[in-house]
Amino acid sequence: xxxxxxxxxxxxxxxxxxxxxxxxxxxxxxxxxxxxxxxxxxxxxxxxxxxxxxxxxxxxxxxxxxxxxxxxxxxxxxxxxxxxxxxxxxxxxxxxxxxxxxxxxxxxxxxxxxxxxxxxxxxxxxxxxxxxxxxxxxxxxxxxxxxxxxxxxxxxxxxxxxxxxxxxxxxxxxxxxxxxxxxxxxxxxxxxxxxxxxxxxxxxxxxxxxxxxxxxxxxxxxxxxxxxxxxxxxxxxxxxxxxxxxxxxxxxxxxxxxxxxxxxxxxxxxxxxxxxxxxxxxxxxxxxxxxxxxxxxxxxxxxxxxxxxxx
Amino acid sequence: xxxxxxxxxxxxxxxxxxxxxxxxxxxxxxxxxxxxxxxxxxxxxxxxxxxxxxxxxxxxxxxxxxxxxxxxxxxxxxxxxxxxxxxxxxxxxxxxxxxxxxxxxxxxxxxxxxxxxxxxxxxxxxxxxxxxxxxxxxxxxxxxxxxxxxxxxxxxxxxxxxxxxxxxxxxxxxxxxxxxxxxxxxxxxxxxxxxxxxxxxxxxxxxxxxxxxxxxxxxxxxxxxxxxxxxxxxxxxxxxxxxxxxxxxxxxxxxxxxxxxxxxxxxxxxxxxxxxxxxx
Numbered sequence: 196x197x198x199x200x201x202x203x204x205x206x207x208x209x210x211x212x213x214x215x216x217x218x219x220x221x222x223x224x225x226x227x228x229x230x231x232x233x234x235x236x237x238x239x240x241x242x243x244x245x246x247x248x249x250x251x252x253x254x255x256x257x258x259x260x261x262x263x264x265x266x267x268x269x270x271x272x273x274x275x276x277x278x279x280x281x282x283x284x285x286x287x288x289x290x291x292x293x294x295x296x297x298x299x300x301x302x303x304x305x306x307x308x309x310x311x312x313x314x315x316x317x318x319x320x321x322x323x324x325x326x327x328x329x330x331x332x333x334x335x336x337x338x339x340x341x342x343x344x345x346x347x348x349x350x351x352x353x354x355x356x357x358x359x360x361x362x363x364x365x366x367x368x369x370x371x372x373x374x375x376x377x378x379x380x381x382x383x384x385x386x387x388x389x390x391x392x393x394x395x396x397x398x399x400x401x402x403x404x405x406x407x408x409x410x411x412x413x414x415x416x417x418x419x420x421x422x423x424x425x426x427x428x429x430x431x432x433x434x435x436x437x438x439x440x441x442x443x444x445x446x447x448x449x450x451x452x453x454x455x456x457x458x459x460x461x462x463x464x465x466x467x468x469x470x471x472x473x474x475x476x477x478x479x480x481x482x483x484x485x486x487x488x489x490x491x492x493x494x495x496x497x498x499x500x501x502x503x504x505x506x
Numbered sequence: 507x508x509x510x511x512x513x514x515x516x517x518x519x520x521x522x523x524x525x526x527x528x529x530x531x532x533x534x535x536x537x538x539x540x541x542x543x544x545x546x547x548x549x550x551x552x553x554x555x556x557x558x559x560x561x562x563x564x565x566x567x568x569x570x571x572x573x574x575x576x577x578x579x580x581x582x583x584x585x586x587x588x589x590x591x592x593x594x595x596x597x598x599x600x601x602x603x604x605x606x607x608x609x610x611x612x613x614x615x616x617x618x619x620x621x622x623x624x625x626x627x628x629x630x631x632x633x634x635x636x637x638x639x640x641x642x643x644x645x646x647x648x649x650x651x652x653x654x655x656x657x658x659x660x661x662x663x664x665x666x667x668x669x670x671x672x673x674x675x676x677x678x679x680x681x682x683x684x685x686x687x688x689x690x691x692x693x694x695x696x697x698x699x700x701x702x703x704x705x706x707x708x709x710x711x712x713x714x715x716x717x718x719x720x721x722x723x724x725x726x727x728x729x730x731x732x733x734x735x736x737x738x739x740x741x742x743x744x745x746x747x748x749x750x751x752x753x754x755x756x757x758x759x760x761x762x763x764x765x766x767x768x769x770x771x772x773x774x775x776x777x778x779x780x781x782x783x784x785x786x
Contacts, residue, residue: 222642246638246673254631254665261635264570264620265643269635284625285662289632292622293613
């Protein structure tokens with residue numbers, strides 16, 4: 196399918212820039228990371244609200260907390276593992292426990308920094324950040340959703356972690372307001388429910404088309420909020436289809452698949468097949484090559500779903 | 507500085523030390539040594555320098571106090587109670603279930619607490635962000651921080667130290683409570699961070715070494731530091747761990763104190779006598 200492709204970082208940066216026009220409290224913090232996060236225009240237009248710190252992510256997360264206590268809305272974007280795993284205790288205590296209105300954005304999430312290897316991959320961020328009470332975790336799926344999620348995130352008063360990718364991603368949806376905690380039924384169906392998040396929803400939609408051609412009728416749910424999760428929609432999917440496949444660019448344990456399983460086990464238990472990256476230091480190489488290797492390309496998803504339905 | 511004012515502050519410090527022991531008595535144990543070493547500084551800040559209002563603890567123009575070494579919180583609780591931020595009987599809930607004064611401060615439980623410290627190496631970053639935000643808003647407020655000397659090896663401190671100097675945060679005044687002892691023994695032997703002042707100076711800070719249990723010196727130094735512009739300030743306060751109780755002074759074993767009744771009575775007698783002495 197031919198779709199319009201957009202750079203997620205530029206999309207994110209311009210959404211912050213647009214929101215900042217009407218809100219003087221929005222400030223951007225950079226750990227030598229602002230330019231590559233699409234925030235160059237913000238820096239040039241609002242130099243007094245753009246703070247460069249150099250490479251010191253732990254310090255920046257604490258500083259963001261302090262700034263927020265004075266009414267600022269700090270936005271800090273850098274490579275995902277460097278704003279999650281590295282400053283984890285600062286995220287937990289200074290942002291979470293202090294409940295500060297700080298927006299941390301992990302870019303190049305998942306394995307999208309493909310050839311740079313495991314140090315630059317982020318495959319545990321959903322798992323660890325959702326363990327911090329009161330932190331919203333977002334994983335928008337297409338450029339329009341990134342744009343609207345940024346707007347909503349900046350209007351919401353509280354700590355948020357958002358993950359975006361690296362490579363250009365296709366426009367998938369009509370523009371619609373973003374609601375924290377709500378998933379979307381993208382396609383109704385009865386044979387299986389495929390629930391996905393982030394950039395991989397594009398592959399899931401393509402896989403659903405292939406499955407339809409092969410005579411299957413899958414339901415597709417997009418889940419751009421990881422925490423708090425849309426329990427109602429998961430239960431609906433479980434009751435209607437009786438089996439769920441989850442798809443995410445994250446370790447299989449701890450991410451969306453785990454969360455969906457938790458919800459099913461207490462609402463309507465069904466089998467859940469989890470597609471993602473096994474808990475290992477993922478291999479490196481071209482992005483699409485890695486996705487294919489872990490069965491997260493369209494073909495891999497189609498095969499896993501068919502196997503699961505016919506099991 | 508007139509001597510009457512100094513006597514008043516010393517008396518407050520003596521009363522606050524007595525309150526610290528009251529909390530230990532209530533809970534059966536507590537981080538005593540560091541609370542007592544920094545108490546004269548805490549007293550000077552709360553009762554002489556800081557623009558704060560117990561009736562309006564969130565007023566935007568207030569000065570901020572961040573206890574980076576959060577385990578010394580009994581010192582802060584004593585000062586807040588003495589200042590009227592909360593009723594004194596809350597001191598007797600130290601260590602009890604759902605207490606508003608837990609073993610490390612919680613800003614959502616107690617008015618006057620600005621940050622949830624306790625994990626070491628966090629306070630300076632938070633304070634740097636506060637100082638930056640206040641500068642942006644052209645507020646005259648100051649941000650005061652007390653760090654422990656034992657937390658200086660935490661790398662995050664030096665990230666914040668670089669940032670505070672880079673942004674010229676002269677509204678940030680940091681005390682290093684340099685009592686020289688930590689839970690495992692002498693700080694210089696556990697991990698030597700000397701010369702502390704030179705390290706801060708190298709990062710671009712104004713620095714001063716003082717006797718951190720000498721009220722006159724504390725007051726004079728803060729006053730002269732506040733006049734200096736352009737750089738964040740680090741005051742290396744040479745203090746005595748366990749200050750104010752004869753048998754706990756300079757003994758790292760009283761970092762965390764679980765007193766028996768004899769020790770407790772002795773401490774109470776000494777501190778009550780000190781209060782009397784200062785009110786003479």
